[in-house]
Amino acid sequence: MSVSVFKDTAPRALLLTAVALLSVFPLLSMLSAALQPQGTAPSGLAIPADPQWHNFVDAWNVANLTVLLRSSVILVLGVVPPTLLLAALAGYALGQLKIRFGGVFFVLLLFGLTLPFEVVVVPLYYQMQSLGLINTQLGLILALIGLNMPFAVYWMRAHFQSVPIELGEASELDGAGPWRAFLHVQLPLAGPALASLGILSFLGTWNQFLLAIVLIDDPEKRTMAGALQAFVGAHSTDIVLLNAGALLIMAPTILVFIIFQRYFVRAMLAGAVKG
Incomplete structure (x- = not known):
């Protein structure tokens, strides 16, 4: 045997x-x-x-990672929590409440998923320019939240659709309205889905390079990924410091994934069982 x-x-x-x-x-x-x-x-x-x-200390100093670390933390705090909140609300509305024209909204979200990221960079730049948000972290935060929404809402809608409809009906019989049912019944069950979505949002925000370069002129307001430019000169590239800096930039994302990997795996398994 x-x-x-x-x-x-x-x-x-x-x-x-x-x-x-x-x-x-x-x-x-x-x-x-x-x-x-x-x-x-x-x-x-x-x-x-x-x-x-x-070399790691030298790479940290050459790229001025202290300032960029603070900037990246501000971006993460400005992007991830609002993304989770808005995605949870929209996913609950589309997955459980069956709102009017919900199918139309969902098709628009799917359309947003099909657009390549590079296609929207130029229109996004002019939109932020018209709003006076170029070279501001607020402009980058708003842009990243908007770009995260299609996938985030799709993710949370899939979760709320997997929750038995009987739970919502039972909460209605107990006198709970949609808001109370969301806060006390649906949201606690969405912990793994929200945690895994938070990991993905964190990774996308922390590693954001192109949009930070386009929307922000001040190097000190960009993300840590933008620090890789510090090791690339006009005529040469310091390969040693480039690798040391890349490892320093990757370290927080690796630690976050290791710490929260059980939530990510749990959400993946829940989706697989449902399918």
Whole structure:
């Protein structure tokens, strides 16, 4: 019996191991390059005999990451909570309340999902310019919230549709209106979906590069991803500091995903079971 179980699980274990190695290899390669002496051209995967750990401190100072870290935190706090709130309200309305013209609104959301991000950058720039929000973090926050809405509402609508309609009917029999049912019945059940959506919104906001470059002229108001420009000059690129800076920028996103991964997996499994 144990032999047959091993034969069944061995291919899966090998596949998961291969996927894990493929995922970790780029990070190890970047770490290897970041520990090389500055000014060199690293190649391959080899930890040097004298690792230059101070490269991370130098990369932090060269890119002025302290200021950009504060800017990125402000953007995340300005984008993620409103996105979750608006998506939860809209998803509840479309998934549970069956509002009037809800199908039309949903089709418009699907249309927003089909638009490539690059298509809306230029119109978005002129719109923010007409509002006087160019080179302001408020303009970037509003733009990111708007761009997140199609997927966020679609995500939360799928969750609320998976909630049994009998829960809403039971709350109505108990005298709870739509708002009270949303706050005390539906919202607590939406924890995993909101957590996973929060992770995705955080990753998209933290790693935002193109829109921050287009809408903000002041480098100190951009995201940490914009700091990668500090290592790219007109005639050369410092590969060592570039890798060290990239690892510093990626570290918060990796930590957030590790901490909240159980919520993300739970939401994924819930959608898979429903399908």
